[in-house]
Amino acid sequence: MATISDVAALAGVSTATVSRALNGKATVDRELVARVQQAADELGYRPNGPARNLRRQEAAVVALIISDVENPFFTAIARGVEDVAHEVGYSVVLCNSDENAEKESRYIDVAIQERVAGVILSPTGTTSSVDKLAARGTAFVAVDRPLPQQDSDVVLVDTRLAARQATDHLIAQGYDRVGCITGPAGVRTADDRLAGYRDALKSAKRPSSTKLVRRTEYKAAGAHKAAAELMSQPDPPDALLVANSAMAVGVLQALREQGVRPGRDVGIVAFDDAPWAEPVDPPLSVVAQPAYEIGTVAARLLLARIADSTRTATTTTLGARLIERGSSHRT
Amino acid sequence: MATISDVAALAGVSTATVSRALNGKATVDRELVARVQQAADELGYRPNGPARNLRRQEAAVVALIISDVENPFFTAIARGVEDVAHEVGYSVVLCNSDENAEKESRYIDVAIQERVAGVILSPTGTTSSVDKLAARGTAFVAVDRPLPQQDSDVVLVDTRLAARQATDHLIAQGYDRVGCITGPAGVRTADDRLAGYRDALKSAKRPSSTKLVRRTEYKAAGAHKAAAELMSQPDPPDALLVANSAMAVGVLQALREQGVRPGRDVGIVAFDDAPWAEPVDPPLSVVAQPAYEIGTVAARLLLARIADSTRTATTTTLGARLIERGSSHRT
DNA sequence: ATGAAAGCGCTAACAA
DNA sequence: TTGTTAGCGCTTTCAT
Numbered sequence: 001m002a003t004i005s006d007v008a009a010l011a012g013v014s015t016a017t018v019s020r021a022l023n024g025k026a027t028v029d030r031e032l033v034a035r036v037q038q039a040a041d042e043l044g045y046r047p048n049g050p051a052r053n054l055r056r057q058e059a060a061v062v063a064l065i066i067s068d069v070e071n072p073f074f075t076a077i078a079r080g081v082e083d084v085a086h087e088v089g090y091s092v093v094l095c096n097s098d099e100n101a102e103k104e105s106r107y108i109d110v111a112i113q114e115r116v117a118g119v120i121l122s123p124t125g126t127t128s129s130v131d132k133l134a135a136r137g138t139a140f141v142a143v144d145r146p147l148p149q150q151d152s153d154v155v156l157v158d159t160r161l162a163a164r165q166a167t168d169h170l171i172a173q174g175y176d177r178v179g180c181i182t183g184p185a186g187v188r189t190a191d192d193r194l195a196g197y198r199d200a201l202k203s204a205k206r207p208s209s210t211k212l213v214r215r216t217e218y219k220a221a222g223a224h225k226a227a228a229e230l231m232s233q234p235d236p237p238d239a240l241l242v243a244n245s246a247m248a249v250g251v252l253q254a255l256r257e258q259g260v261r262p263g264r265d266v267g268i269v270a271f272d273d274a275p276w277a278e279p280v281d282p283p284l285s286v287v288a289q290p291a292y293e294i295g296t297v298a299a300r301l302l303l304a305r306i307a308d309s310t311r312t313a314t315t316t317t318l319g320a321r322l323i324e325r326g327s328s329h330r331t
Numbered sequence: 332m333a334t335i336s337d338v339a340a341l342a343g344v345s346t347a348t349v350s351r352a353l354n355g356k357a358t359v360d361r362e363l364v365a366r367v368q369q370a371a372d373e374l375g376y377r378p379n380g381p382a383r384n385l386r387r388q389e390a391a392v393v394a395l396i397i398s399d400v401e402n403p404f405f406t407a408i409a410r411g412v413e414d415v416a417h418e419v420g421y422s423v424v425l426c427n428s429d430e431n432a433e434k435e436s437r438y439i440d441v442a443i444q445e446r447v448a449g450v451i452l453s454p455t456g457t458t459s460s461v462d463k464l465a466a467r468g469t470a471f472v473a474v475d476r477p478l479p480q481q482d483s484d485v486v487l488v489d490t491r492l493a494a495r496q497a498t499d500h501l502i503a504q505g506y507d508r509v510g511c512i513t514g515p516a517g518v519r520t521a522d523d524r525l526a527g528y529r530d531a532l533k534s535a536k537r538p539s540s541t542k543l544v545r546r547t548e549y550k551a552a553g554a555h556k557a558a559a560e561l562m563s564q565p566d567p568p569d570a571l572l573v574a575n576s577a578m579a580v581g582v583l584q585a586l587r588e589q590g591v592r593p594g595r596d597v598g599i600v601a602f603d604d605a606p607w608a609e610p611v612d613p614p615l616s617v618v619a620q621p622a623y624e625i626g627t628v629a630a631r632l633l634l635a636r637i638a639d640s641t642r643t644a645t646t647t648t649l650g651a652r653l654i655e656r657g658s659s660h661r662t
Numbered sequence: 663a664t665g666a667a668a669g670c671g672c673t674a675a676c677a678a
Numbered sequence: 679t680t681g682t683t684a685g686c687g688c689t690t691t692c693a694t
Contacts, residue, residue: 001467003687014665019689027663044466049445050390051687053381054670069406069425078400082427091441094400094425096413110422114380135375136332220606252610275551276607279583334671345681350673358679382671385686 002043011039022047053115061091062302063111065121067099068218071246073272073291074122077143080295081120088303090117097124099218105129112136118302123147139305143298145188151313153301155294159189159271162287162320163196163241166269169285170239171204173328175267179212179237181226181247190215193243193271212237216247224250231258231266239267239328245274248284268327271320282326289320333374342370353378384446392422393633394442396452398430399549402577404603404622405453408474411626412451419634421448428455430549436460443467449633454478470636474629476519482644484632486625490520490602493618493651494527494572497600500616501570502535504659506598510543510568512557512578521546524574524602543568547578555581562589562597570598570659576605579615593658600659602651613657620651 008015013032021028021036028036039045053059064081066074078094085092093116097104101124108129111119118139123130130147133140141153170178180197183190194213201208214230216222223242227250230237242248248270255262262268263282270277273288297316305311339346344363352359352367359367370376384390395412397405409425416423424447428435432455439460442450449470454461461478464471472484501509511528514521525544532539545561547553554573558581561568573579579601586593593599594613601608604619628647636642 004689005687015688016665016667016690017663020664023689029663032663046440046444048385048687050381050384051670052689054379054385054672054686055688055690057670059381069400069409070403072401075400075406078427094427096409096425109377110380113377136377246606249606249610252607256610256612256614274607275577275580276583276605276611279580279587280607280611281587283587335673336671346671347673347682348680351680354673360679363680379671382686383673385670385688386672386674388686 001048002045003048004045006043007036007039007045010043011036057115058117059115060089061093061114061116062299063093063095063107063116063119063121065095065097065104065107065111065119067097067104067122067124069094069096071218071244072274073244073289076291077122077295077298080292080297081299082295084296084299084303090303097121099124101129105132108132112138118306120298120302137309139302139309141298141301141305143294146315153298153305153313154315155298155301156315156317157289157294157320158317159289159320160192160196160199162271162289162322163193164199165196165322166285166287167197167200167241168204169322169324170241170267170269170328171200171206173239173267174330175239175328176206177212177235177237178206178239178241178267179214179230180241180243181214181216181223181230181251182241182243183215183218183247185215187218190218190243193241197241211235218244218246220246220250220253222250223247224254227251227254228258231255231260237266240269242268242270245270245272245277245286248272248274248277252280252284262327263329264331267330269322273323277323278325282329285325285328286323287320288323290318293318332379333376334379335376337374338367338370338376341374342367388446389448390446391420392424392445392447393630394424394426394438394447394450394452396426396428396435396438396442396450398428398435398453398455400425400427402549402575402603403605404575404620407622408453408626408629411623411628412630413626415627415630415634421634428452430455432460436463439463443469449637451629451633468640470633470640472629472632472636474625477646484629484636484644485646486629486632487646487648488620488625488651489648490620490651491523491527491530493602493620493653494524495530496527496653497616497618498528498531498572499535500653500655501572501598501600501659502531502537504570504598505661506570506659507537508543508566508568509537509570509572509598510545510561511572511574512545512547512554512561512582513572513574514546514549514578516546518549521549521574524572528572542566549575549577551577551581551584553581554578555585558582558585559588562586562591568597571600573599573601576601576603576608576617579603579605579608583611583615594660595662598659598661600653604654608654609656613660616656616659617654618651619654621649624649 095107214226277284426438545557608615
């Protein structure tokens with residue numbers, strides 16, 4: 001594979017000039033630039049990334065560590081990050097931590113090892129593996145969940161408020177016994193959504209009973225079981241706030257099995273506006289989180305921090321939007 | 332950040348010994364290994380990836396270039412690739428070509444530049460940017476779609492047969508005018524699915540009319556429009572074969588808008604077993620492609636080719652499975 | 663404006 | 679078994 005010396009030889013100049021010419025430094029004669037360019041083209045020259053990064057002591061790469069590639073919420077974030085990063089010539093490496101602290105830690109090690117310019121991640125619960133990033137001075141920003149006792153840039157959604165509004169909406173629609181299926185204790189978004197749900201019950205002066213609440217993994221299977229349990233209690237809920245779209249799949253499934261129709265029989269609002277939320281029957285009411293925007297904001301923060309590591313950390317909180325569809329109306 | 336020399340100094344040995352010890356070479360004294368290890372731990376030493384890659388002339392990284400991160404079919408492939416690659420210590424870099432030849436080409440450039448060990452990609456139609464990989468001798472394998480006139484490793488699904496079987500099934504269920512909504516002309520999977528659909532009509536001695544066929548992007552919006560058009564014709568289809576799950580979203584939406592119930596009024600079979608296919612009402616009949624397996628097979632082929640670039644190219648064709656649910660039954 | 667030369671951190675010949 | 683040393687390909691002083 002052609003190296004910079006090959007190009008230099010062919011163009012009849014030094015490697016330094018080739019480097020300067022190809023990197024657009026102003027101090028190179030126009031004619032030489034052309035000659036170098038032609039030689040490079042002729043040889044199909046591509047700079048050797050590792051060599052460049054070694055010399056520059058940094059790669060124009062950011063790592064994005066998300067907890068679930070199959071979750072549309074996170075893929076939308078990825079899109080946002082990608083779009084911003086590419087604008088300024090950065091590549092994005094997507095890593096899948098699978099909500100697993102060990103995998104997350106491993107990817108962080110890789111990121112450090114490859115000397116990426118920065119890391120964006122949705123931290124898996126209690127982990128402190130981000131300390132490694134902080135210790136090395138690698139720029140990073142957290143999305144979706146704050147880092148415990150870490151003063152870093154964070155991009156969040158006001159998910160507690162969103163949960164409250166969604167619950168308010170269900171109550172306003174005449175549902176009386178609103179239940180909640182949320183994620184595991186300790187996962188911040190799960191806790192917040194539950195808190196918002198309780199806020200709404202309290203302000204509507206409804207009693208809040210633990211019999212109407214279930215916590216499980218953020219997956220379809222757990223939610224399926226939880227919903228089945230809730231619905232076969234003596235006093236089943238007549239509405240459900242569901243904490244993400246994968247869970248909604250499980251809940252819908254459980255309701256179908258019990259012959260219960262969403263909306264008419266049991267009101268449903270789920271977090272995340274999945275593509276299938278609209279075409280299902282009845283259409284699913286959702287809390288749409290600004291996932292793409294989370295990604296763009298996080299990417300911009302990261303780039304700013306890469307450029308200036310002394311910036312003070314900021315927390316950005318974005319709002320979510322309730323989209324009312326058939327599943328939260330009695331008619 | 333600590334370098335190998337720092338570790339060497341602290342352990343009182345040469346850098347070569349540190350390198351050997353940390354890379355598990357057999358020829359190092361046990362006691363020294365321990366000393367080196369301890370020094371490395373103490374300093375929090377992480378080998379510099381670019382330096383290592385520069386020296387080794389190859390990174391233990393494979394690039395996976397897929398045409399849509401938001402499509403569950405491709406994310407499942409990604410999972411498969413990841414799992415196999417990680418087993419042998421390779422990292423996977425996920426890139427999103429967005430079904431866009433230019434983006435694909437750019438990612439291929441990056442892959443070459445970073446000197447990745449190999450590339451797995453779902454080629455966007457007619458592109459010849461993979462030639463660049465071939466020219467550089469970078470190992471690669473194609474998934475989902477074959478490369479035009481390129482003798483490389485390929486992992487495919489027998490999608491024509493699957494489309495035929497799905498159509499057979501619809502006909503067997505008593506649907507009389509089966510239509511088809513498939514992807515753009517020139518995209519191999521789209522063409523194959525259409526061909527399989529026609530195979531079935533022919534062998535059932537049904538006339539095949541272009542009035543029952545629509546081609547659009549592999550997206551919800553296009554399929555929505557196509558379905559709406561098809562259904563408002565004078566002689567609308569009473570069943571539809573839909574070429575992927577994003578399209579199915581659009582089709583279902585269109586049917587809802589026209590007050591047409593899947594199954595009872597219009598039989599539906601769609602490609603790809605999306606998570607929401609089961610909980611919708613009625614549950615969606617699908618052609619389940621072995622996406623995860625495509626990923627694992629492709630990864631193994633790639634690793635084999637990395638190890639031995641002279642291997643002759645192979646084509647692996649996997650089967651798909653028809654899952655019959657409510658949307659393809661009249662009752 | 664250009665070239666010579668040093669060196670980024672690591673691994674692998676080659677010596678000892 | 680260990681150390682010495684020479685690069686991998688690039689960018690960037692420092693001279694010129």
